[in-house]
Amino acid sequence: xxxxxxxxxxxxxxxxxxxxxxxxxxxxxxxxxxxxxxxxxxxxxxxxxxxxxxxxxxxxxxxxxxxxxxxxxxxxxxxxxxxxxxxxxxxxxxxxxxxxxxxxxxxxxxxxxxxxxxxxxxxxxxxxxxxxxxxxxxxxxxxxxxxxxxxxxxxxxxxxxxxxxxxxxxxxxxxxxxxxxxxxxxxxxxxxxxxxxxxxxxxxxxxxxxxxxxxxxxxxxx
Amino acid sequence: xxxxxxxxxxxxxxxxxxxxxxxxxxxxxxxxxxxxxxxxxxxxxxxxxxxxxxxxxxxxxxxxxxxxxxxxxxxxxxxxxxxxxxxxxxxxxxxxxxxxxxxxxxxxxxxxxxxxxxxxxxxxxxxxxxxxxxxxxxxxxxxxxxxxxxxxxxxxxxxxxxxxxxxxxxxxxxxxxxxxxxxxxxxxxxxxxxxxxxxxxxxxxxxxxxxxxxxxxxxxxx
Amino acid sequence: xxxxxxxxxxxxxxxxxxxxxxxxxxxxxxxxxxxxxxxxxxxxxxxxxxxxxxxxxxxxxxxxxxxxxxxxxxxxxxxxxxxxxxxxxxxxxxxxxxxxxxxxxxxxxxxxxxxxxxxxxxxxxxxxxxxxxxxxxxxxxxxxxxxxxxxxxxxxxxxxxxxxxxxxxxxxxxxxxxxxxxxxxxxxxxxxxxxxxxxxxxxxxxxxxxxxxxxxxxxxxx
Numbered sequence: 280x281x282x283x284x285x286x287x288x289x290x291x292x293x294x295x296x297x298x299x300x301x302x303x304x305x306x307x308x309x310x311x312x313x314x315x316x317x318x319x320x321x322x323x324x325x326x327x328x329x330x331x332x333x334x335x336x337x338x339x340x341x342x343x344x345x346x347x348x349x350x351x352x353x354x355x356x357x358x359x360x361x362x363x364x365x366x367x368x369x370x371x372x373x374x375x376x377x378x379x380x381x382x383x384x385x386x387x388x389x390x391x392x393x394x395x396x397x398x399x400x401x402x403x404x405x406x407x408x409x410x411x412x413x414x415x416x417x418x419x420x421x422x423x424x425x426x427x428x429x430x431x432x433x434x435x436x437x438x439x440x441x442x443x444x445x446x447x448x449x450x451x452x453x454x455x456x457x458x459x460x461x462x463x464x465x466x467x468x469x470x471x472x473x474x475x476x477x478x479x480x481x482x483x484x485x486x487x488x489x490x491x492x493x494x495x496x497x498x499x500x501x
Numbered sequence: 502x503x504x505x506x507x508x509x510x511x512x513x514x515x516x517x518x519x520x521x522x523x524x525x526x527x528x529x530x531x532x533x534x535x536x537x538x539x540x541x542x543x544x545x546x547x548x549x550x551x552x553x554x555x556x557x558x559x560x561x562x563x564x565x566x567x568x569x570x571x572x573x574x575x576x577x578x579x580x581x582x583x584x585x586x587x588x589x590x591x592x593x594x595x596x597x598x599x600x601x602x603x604x605x606x607x608x609x610x611x612x613x614x615x616x617x618x619x620x621x622x623x624x625x626x627x628x629x630x631x632x633x634x635x636x637x638x639x640x641x642x643x644x645x646x647x648x649x650x651x652x653x654x655x656x657x658x659x660x661x662x663x664x665x666x667x668x669x670x671x672x673x674x675x676x677x678x679x680x681x682x683x684x685x686x687x688x689x690x691x692x693x694x695x696x697x698x699x700x701x702x703x704x705x706x707x708x709x710x711x712x713x714x715x716x717x718x719x720x721x722x723x
Numbered sequence: 724x725x726x727x728x729x730x731x732x733x734x735x736x737x738x739x740x741x742x743x744x745x746x747x748x749x750x751x752x753x754x755x756x757x758x759x760x761x762x763x764x765x766x767x768x769x770x771x772x773x774x775x776x777x778x779x780x781x782x783x784x785x786x787x788x789x790x791x792x793x794x795x796x797x798x799x800x801x802x803x804x805x806x807x808x809x810x811x812x813x814x815x816x817x818x819x820x821x822x823x824x825x826x827x828x829x830x831x832x833x834x835x836x837x838x839x840x841x842x843x844x845x846x847x848x849x850x851x852x853x854x855x856x857x858x859x860x861x862x863x864x865x866x867x868x869x870x871x872x873x874x875x876x877x878x879x880x881x882x883x884x885x886x887x888x889x890x891x892x893x894x895x896x897x898x899x900x901x902x903x904x905x906x907x908x909x910x911x912x913x914x915x916x917x918x919x920x921x922x923x924x925x926x927x928x929x930x931x932x933x934x935x936x937x938x939x940x941x942x943x944x945x
Contacts, residue, residue, distance in 0.1 A: 370879070391875065391879055392876075406700075406704065407696050407697075407700055407701060407704055408696065410697050410700050411700070412700065412703040412704050412707060413704060413707055413708075415707060415710075418704075418707045418708050418710075422708065422871075423871060424871055424872070424875070425871060425872070426648045426671070426870045426871060426872065427644075427645060427646055427647060427648060427671075428646070428647070428648070428671040428674075430708070431613070431646070431708070432614075432674075434704050434708060435592065435613055435693075435701065435704060435705060436693065437696075449870070449871075449872040452872075452876075471879075471880065474851050474852065474881075475851075475854050477854075478850075478851055478854050478855070478856065479851060479879065481856040481944075482850065482851055482856055482857060482862075482878050482879060483879065484944075485856060485857055485859060485862045485944060486857075486862050486866065486874070486875070486878060488859075488862075488944075500706075500707060500710075628922075628926065629918050629919075629922055629923060629926055630918065632919050632921075632922050633922070634922060634925040634926050634929060635926060635929055635930075637929060637932075640926075640929045640930050640932075644930065648870045648893065649866075649867060649868055649869060649870060649893075650868070650869070650870065650893040650896075652930065653835065653868070653930070654836075654896075656926050656930060657814065657835055657915075657923065657926060657927065658915065659918075722928075722929060722932075
């Protein structure tokens with residue numbers, strides 16, 4: 280479901296569970312991988328990627344439908360995963376190999392940079408069309424990483440951004456074709472791996488202090 | 502002064518009082534129109550527009566000069582109108598048919614999107630040249646909707662943005678000639694009218710929670 | 724070390740101490756100059772510039788190494804200087820004649836606008852490569868003046884922006900060759916000098932209230 284491999288200084292976390300929705304087991308495996316990266320010695324950076332045509336479609340709505348009583352703690356566990364990325368003592372790069380929707384799009388935003396595949400796949404926050412809202416932490420994350428006009432359009436219209444549109448909007452930083460996405464992300468990550476992890480973490484945590492607080496706060500608006 | 506018509510799913514709120522300054526009667530009529538939109542059933546979206554060469558010039562300084570003792574409650578009533586737009590359970594589009602100055606420019610910013618007329622009219626925050634400041638809510642609104650460099654330039658220099666400049670700066674999203682502004686805004690609004698109003702409201706209120714709090718707070722800085 | 728001259732409505736504060744690092748004497752002289760500008764009557768604006776190939780390289784790490792017990796009050800005195808620029812009752816323009824690094828880059832960001840030299844010099848926040856973090860006030864200043872994607876890249880990668888790259892990123896507003904930087908900054912400042920200083924101050928303080936509070940708060944994260 281989640282595979283973590285180290286290639287030189289770069290850890291590659293590969294999600295390979297279909298749409299890569301956040302089943303509790305998936306979240307647990309992702310958290311374990313992050314712990315392994317945190318504990319690794321020496322220069323390091325993390326790349327995340329999916330498989331096939333999906334990066335990640337976010338919340339596991341099927342599981343959630345069968346466990347409605349766990350709605351709030353489940354959302355909080357997703358928010359906590361985003362917070363861990365923001366707190367990770369290593370540079371992070373999302374290799375967006377395919378669709379990054381909803382919670383999967385936010386997973387990409389929780390990382391330092393993103394490289395997106397040009398020929399297929401969208402970055403999309405479809406919540407408005409699903410009758411769903413965002414947790415305060417998710418709103419803060421999106422607002423903290425995108426410009427105000429882009430966050431507004433993405434959240435209020437559910438627009439699907441293809442790679443080049445996402446790059447122009449500042450949602451991702453680079454684009455590449457299918458074969459080039461992961462190598463480009465690994466290259467970018469490798470170029471950043473020499474930075475001191477503790478310093479990266481301190482700067483990022485300082486920059487997103489209020490985002491992290493919101494992600495670790497209540498999942499339902501007060 | 503204010504006319505509200507429904508054309509299919511789109512309500513068009515037309516302001517037709519010269520410079521469309523915010524006389525208390527104008528504000529009351531605008532609030533009534535918003536209430537009507539709020540209460541309407543079914544798919545809906547709202548377009549606002551002015552008439553002739555003015556979208557709106559904002560505060561009614563003449564009325565204010567004759568009612569100086571009402572300065573603070575008057576500012577709060579203007580801020581409350583902006584807050585109601587942010588809270589409206591329907592997508593909103595400003596058809597900026599002419600000058601949008603000061604409080605009128607902020608009225609456009611309080612809406613989801615804006616289409617601006619190319620051949621005439623400016624978006625301008627002239628407060629700095631009028632010896633006026635912004636209420637904390639107004640500052641928060643402008644900062645919440647524009648990028649930091651654009652908000653700074655607009656507020657500190659009083660620059661007049663023509664339509665194309667405003668689009669490049671992310672202040673408006675589309676431009677059209679005089680005859681095309683309202684149709685383009687209605688088309689955009691119609692494309693968004695199918696979204697669930699409660700969801701639109703929940704996402705927008707979550708996104709601008711601190712802006713709404715500032716708009717509903719004291720009009721004078723503490 | 725710091726020379727203040729008035730040319731018509733424009734004060735030019737020229738830093739001429741090599742790399743223009745913030746020795747305590749340098750900070751004291753800069754504060755005196757700001758006080759003189761604050762007290763001046765009539766239309767006024769302020770331009771700051773360096774000399775040779777340096778605008779400013781920021782913190783005086785050599786002095787700090789010899790006075791480690793003064794680390795926190797020293798950082799707070801630097802933050803206080805930034806706050807004074809944000810509070811200055813006059814428009815401000817940085818003429819970035821050369822390298823603007825770290826605290827020197829933030830000095831430029833504390834001013835209303837910046838003109839940057841095209842043929843030499845970088846805007847750079849190298850803290851991540853120096854094992855240094857940002858004070859909460861510095862984080863707030865950078866975040867308050869740049870778009871979210873630009874602040875992230877600048878702070879997390881330590882990228883060196885040449886003039887044209889800095890202009891595209893919205894870090895500076897204009898560029899000019901070596902001979903043209905100061906004249907362009909003076910021209911821009913002169914065009915803004917007619918604005919009422921108290922109004923400029925009120926608008927800027929309203930816009931950056933939370934930045935100023937952070938700059939005047941603790942230098943170490945809580």
